[in-house]
Amino acid sequence: MSLTDRQQQTYDYLRGYVARHGVAPKLREIADHLGIQSRGTVHRYLAALADAGLIEVEPDRARGIRLTDSSVKRFTLPLVGRIAAGQPIEAIPDQDEIDLSEFFIRPNRFVLKVTGDSMIDDGILDGDMVVVEQASTARDGEIVVALIDNEEATLKHLRRNVDGSITLVPANKNLSPMRYSASRVQIQGIVVGQFRAYR
Amino acid sequence: MSLTDRQQQTYDYLRGYVARHGVAPKLREIADHLGIQSRGTVHRYLAALADAGLIEVEPDRARGIRLTDSSVKRFTLPLVGRIAAGQPIEAIPDQDEIDLSEFFIRPNRFVLKVTGDSMIDDGILDGDMVVVEQASTARDGEIVVALIDNEEATLKHLRRNVDGSITLVPANKNLSPMRYSASRVQIQGIVVGQFRAYR
DNA sequence: CGATATGTTCTCTTTTTGTTCTCGGCAGAA
DNA sequence: TTCTGCCGAGAACAAAAAGAGAACATATCG
Numbered sequence: 001m002s003l004t005d006r007q008q009q010t011y012d013y014l015r016g017y018v019a020r021h022g023v024a025p026k027l028r029e030i031a032d033h034l035g036i037q038s039r040g041t042v043h044r045y046l047a048a049l050a051d052a053g054l055i056e057v058e059p060d061r062a063r064g065i066r067l068t069d070s071s072v073k074r075f076t077l078p079l080v081g082r083i084a085a086g087q088p089i090e091a092i093p094d095q096d097e098i099d100l101s102e103f104f105i106r107p108n109r110f111v112l113k114v115t116g117d118s119m120i121d122d123g124i125l126d127g128d129m130v131v132v133e134q135a136s137t138a139r140d141g142e143i144v145v146a147l148i149d150n151e152e153a154t155l156k157h158l159r160r161n162v163d164g165s166i167t168l169v170p171a172n173k174n175l176s177p178m179r180y181s182a183s184r185v186q187i188q189g190i191v192v193g194q195f196r197a198y199r
Numbered sequence: 200m201s202l203t204d205r206q207q208q209t210y211d212y213l214r215g216y217v218a219r220h221g222v223a224p225k226l227r228e229i230a231d232h233l234g235i236q237s238r239g240t241v242h243r244y245l246a247a248l249a250d251a252g253l254i255e256v257e258p259d260r261a262r263g264i265r266l267t268d269s270s271v272k273r274f275t276l277p278l279v280g281r282i283a284a285g286q287p288i289e290a291i292p293d294q295d296e297i298d299l300s301e302f303f304i305r306p307n308r309f310v311l312k313v314t315g316d317s318m319i320d321d322g323i324l325d326g327d328m329v330v331v332e333q334a335s336t337a338r339d340g341e342i343v344v345a346l347i348d349n350e351e352a353t354l355k356h357l358r359r360n361v362d363g364s365i366t367l368v369p370a371n372k373n374l375s376p377m378r379y380s381a382s383r384v385q386i387q388g389i390v391v392g393q394f395r396a397y398r
Numbered sequence: 399c400g401a402t403a404t405g406t407t408c409t410c411t412t413t414t415t416g417t418t419c420t421c422g423g424c425a426g427a428a
Numbered sequence: 429t430t431c432t433g434c435c436g437a438g439a440a441c442a443a444a445a446a447g448a449g450a451a452c453a454t455a456t457c458g
């Protein structure tokens with residue numbers, strides 16, 4: 001059995017709403033979206049969707065609609081493929097969805113907003129957000145949040161020198177690496193991700 | 200079991216308050232925030248939250264509310280502050296959490312993995328992911344996924360010329376803008392975000 | 399200690415939300 | 429044409445939730 005137009009629209013709206021808000025809408029909200037006044041009519045659509053097995057309804061509960069199994073992972077986006085200059089979009093096999101929470105969300109992580117251009121050659125621009133994992137040590141070459149003399153916090157590449165001192169290397173041709181004794185530099189975290197929103 | 204709107208609002212306020220002040224608010228403060236007079240009503244919400252396992256309440260204690268471990272939202276990260284070269288980390292007031300789902304997860308969006316260096320001057324590197332919103336038109340200057348002659352897909356800045364033709368502008372000094380008649384260029388989406396994982 | 403603030407429990411009323419129903423309009427099929 | 433299915437409006441009702449506020453218990457602080 002297939003859905004009518006209105007039932008399909010209701011279902012589409014439901015999925016989008018849940019993706020955006022994490023909870024189901026009220027019947028009134030669905031009615032507003034469909035441009036109708038009657039909650040009763042909406043209820044009939046929901047009954048049809050429940051009948052088709054697409055949703056489950058908890059009786060008498062506000063927002064008591066659940067999407068069944070379906071593709072309702074909240075934090076996933078479809079990963080369509082690879083794009084390159086001069087090539088058509090290439091599909092990526094065996095990976096059709098990317099879970100952003102697995103990408104970024106772990107314990108002991110936090111977000112910093114970046115000001116300044118010291119990492120611009122690594123594609124970390126002024127205004128970008130970086131995801132930082134709390135750590136007091138880091139491997140050579142990693143991007144770290146370092147606190148110098150308990151005063152200045154910076155974002156730099158870490159380089160350990162043979163004599164035990166530490167060099168903090170910016171990713172910006174106009175800036176110079178700075179060398180410090182190990183005691184002056186305290187590592188606060190390691191950059192594990194970066195993101196940016198355009199609008 | 201899921202939360203009602205008011206319970207959710209109470210919970211959101213709690214999390215923000217704790218992040219800001221380090222301690223839980225009083226019932227009166229919660230009531231003020233919700234715009235109601237009754238502490239009793241607030242208490243009922245707290246009971247529901249405790250029932251859901253999101254908080255623990257120490258009886259009769261002022262500010263005796265604790266957030267449970269499980270109350271860490273899966274898709275939010277604490278936004279600690281701003282980091283700049285040569286400055287300590289600066290706390291950002293009134294914004295304690297960043298919801299990555301609000302940032303990225305919307306209907307009609309998908310992710311592409313970028314190959315190539317054509318947008319490197321905009322901080323979009325080889326291997327980065329871009330979040331694309333499906334669209335057939337775009338405003339001048341926006342980064343778009345464009346299909347040329349139904350064959351080649353590229354990531355470029357859009358520039359509309361006065362004669363109606365379209366110029367696709369790479370963000371790479373070594374590459375040149377390319378001009379096409381409007382009929383040859385089909386816009387498939389607008390880049391609304393970008394992210395990258397380092398390990 | 400007393401005074402005040404805060405949390406707890408309770409009842410009552412109002413509002414919101416979901417549920418069920420009837421009615422009529424409309425379009426396409428028989 | 430009639431019949432049927434889908435749609436929308438809205439009334440009436442039930443359940444849940446919200447809000448107010450009183451009364452009391454406990455904590456906190458001078």
